[in-house]
Amino acid sequence: MELFELNLRDAAEGVRTKKFSALELFDACFARAASCEPKLAALITPTEEEGRRGAEEIDARIARGEDVGPLGGVPVVLKDNLCTKGVRTTAASKILGDWRPPYDATVWSLLQGAGAVLLGKANMDEFAMGNTCGNSAFGPSKNPWDVTHVPGGSSGGSAAAVAAAYAPCALGSDTGGSIRQPASYCGVYGLKPTYGMVSRYGVISYGSSLDQVGPLARTVSDLQLAMAILVHYDPMDSSSVPGKSFDFTPHKMDLKGKRVALVKEFQAFTLEAPIADAMARVRRLLENAGAEILEVGLPTVARYAVSCYYALAMSEAHTNLERYDGIRYGYTVDDAVGSKEMFEAVRSAGFGSEVKSRIIAGTCLTEPTRCNEYYVAATKVRTLIAREFAKAFESADFILQPVTPLLAPKIGETDRDKMKGYESDLYTLPVNLAGLPGLSFFVEHAASGLPVGLQLIGARWSDPDLLNAGLTLEECLGSPSIARGGL
Numbered sequence: 001m002e003l004f005e006l007n008l009r010d011a012a013e014g015v016r017t018k019k020f021s022a023l024e025l026f027d028a029c030f031a032r033a034a035s036c037e038p039k040l041a042a043l044i045t046p047t048e049e050e051g052r053r054g055a056e057e058i059d060a061r062i063a064r065g066e067d068v069g070p071l072g073g074v075p076v077v078l079k080d081n082l083c084t085k086g087v088r089t090t091a092a093s094k095i096l097g098d099w100r101p102p103y104d105a106t107v108w109s110l111l112q113g114a115g116a117v118l119l120g121k122a123n124m125d126e127f128a129m130g131n132t133c134g135n136s137a138f139g140p141s142k143n144p145w146d147v148t149h150v151p152g153g154s155s156g157g158s159a160a161a162v163a164a165a166y167a168p169c170a171l172g173s174d175t176g177g178s179i180r181q182p183a184s185y186c187g188v189y190g191l192k193p194t195y196g197m198v199s200r201y202g203v204i205s206y207g208s209s210l211d212q213v214g215p216l217a218r219t220v221s222d223l224q225l226a227m228a229i230l231v232h233y234d235p236m237d238s239s240s241v242p243g244k245s246f247d248f249t250p251h252k253m254d255l256k257g258k259r260v261a262l263v264k265e266f267q268a269f270t271l272e273a274p275i276a277d278a279m280a281r282v283r284r285l286l287e288n289a290g291a292e293i294l295e296v297g298l299p300t301v302a303r304y305a306v307s308c309y310y311a312l313a314m315s316e317a318h319t320n321l322e323r324y325d326g327i328r329y330g331y332t333v334d335d336a337v338g339s340k341e342m343f344e345a346v347r348s349a350g351f352g353s354e355v356k357s358r359i360i361a362g363t364c365l366t367e368p369t370r371c372n373e374y375y376v377a378a379t380k381v382r383t384l385i386a387r388e389f390a391k392a393f394e395s396a397d398f399i400l401q402p403v404t405p406l407l408a409p410k411i412g413e414t415d416r417d418k419m420k421g422y423e424s425d426l427y428t429l430p431v432n433l434a435g436l437p438g439l440s441f442f443v444e445h446a447a448s449g450l451p452v453g454l455q456l457i458g459a460r461w462s463d464p465d466l467l468n469a470g471l472t473l474e475e476c477l478g479s480p481s482i483a484r485g486g487l
């Protein structure tokens with residue numbers, strides 16, 4: 001086995017027990033990334049120098065007999081909307097130019113504190129808006145199982161990097177599906193944690209009431225290891241919830257007697273055949289394991305979640321993106337005559353077309369004469385959606401549903417119909433509206449070779465249980481393999 005193929009726990013263990021050095025591990029992973037990058041474009045900024053320096057430090061500490069932490073010397077990939085002190089952070093936008101944040105996102109401080117080293121900043125849809133990774137100012141990333149297909153988005157680079165084994169773990173962010181959907185397109189695991197569990201400090205905001213950071217990895221137990229480090233009350237993030245403690249130690253869950261719900265209204269929606277097959281297979285598996293399968297009704301979710309989400313996400317985005325004015329960050333122009341001309345010139349050239357159209361939509365949705373009819377109405381619908389889920393979780397322990405109605409589409413295929421693209425987030429975005437945890441898990445490969453994943457959703461704060469159920473599913477279904485074909 002090559003060093004880059006190791007999962008998170010084994011890589012950390014190998015460094016700790018001196019089977020190999022942190023530098024050897026980093027160089028093996030970086031060489032793997034370098035050989036795949038021309039085909040995958042999963043990274044915006046590879047960080048060879050920072051990573052090697054970090055690995056050398058870990059090796060020096062090990063030589064001095066120091067404890068290097070649970071991730072000591074393990075390379076990780078971070079989505080490029082997570083601030084890294086002194087390392088270019090772009091959110092895949094031209095408008096941030098060569099911006100180097102003066103501080104680290106809390107999630108990165110926590111991983112560094114646990115000994116992780118940085119392999120690179122991952123490609124994504126600009127400001128996390130999209131679901132193909134095609135909205136990146138740096139060009140699209142590709143699916144490692146078939147480079148003519150999208151890796152998903154917006155954390156497409158993070159998912160592709162883990163699937164192709166640049167690193168055993170990456171962080172993504174999920175506002176409406178951006179961890180879970182690329183995880184399923186690329187055949188890895190991805191967790192969107194309960195809102196308020198993981199700090200958003202230093203995460204470039206898209207929709208602040210929806211954004212949540214989470215890990216992607218090739219085993220569920222690696223997600224658990226990452227979560228044990230990432231979950232931390234952060235006074236720097238007002239949405240971080242204090243006074244809670246969680247145990248992310250892996251314990252396979254006995255599924256006997258667990259109540260797993262399917263959503264009644266979703267049964268009428270069409271799924272691509274391999275996804276429908278996977279739903280049937282996992283349902284049988286759960287039944288065989290003694291779980292009770294039931295139905296819950298989520299009528300408001302099925303009917304209004306997509307419009308509710310996009311109204312809120314665009315409204316929040318338009319305020320969050322006001323700060324990019326050419327004065328405080330990155331890209332600027334020198335020849336504007338006044339501030340208004342300058343803002344106009346910077347924002348017209350600095351933002352990509354999807355971001356601009358969402359800013360304009362958000363401006364309209366929150367404009368004083370329409371605000372009640374759109375933005376305020378959407379916040380009310382959101383409350384109904386959260387209540388609908390809360391009620392469902394009175395009778396169910398988990399909800400099983402698809403991540404997407406389609407397997408990873410061909411690059412460019414979904415660009416033609418924007419509304420269809422938005423609607424394909426139907427299965428992921430309700431989870432963000434209600435602040436719930438959602439696990440995207442690998443099921444199998446379709447005949448085409450593309451991976452098929454499904455989603456298990458839990459009640460708020462049930463993330464440890466959700467992952468333990470995921471462990472059992474992984475044992476029954478098998479762990480994902482590394483994407484190699486042609487890479």
Ligand code: GLN
Pocket residue numbers: 128129130131153154173174175176177178179206313425
């Ligand atoms: N596809 C959704 C959007 O474009 C979700 C993106 C995300 O989760 N960041 O808003």
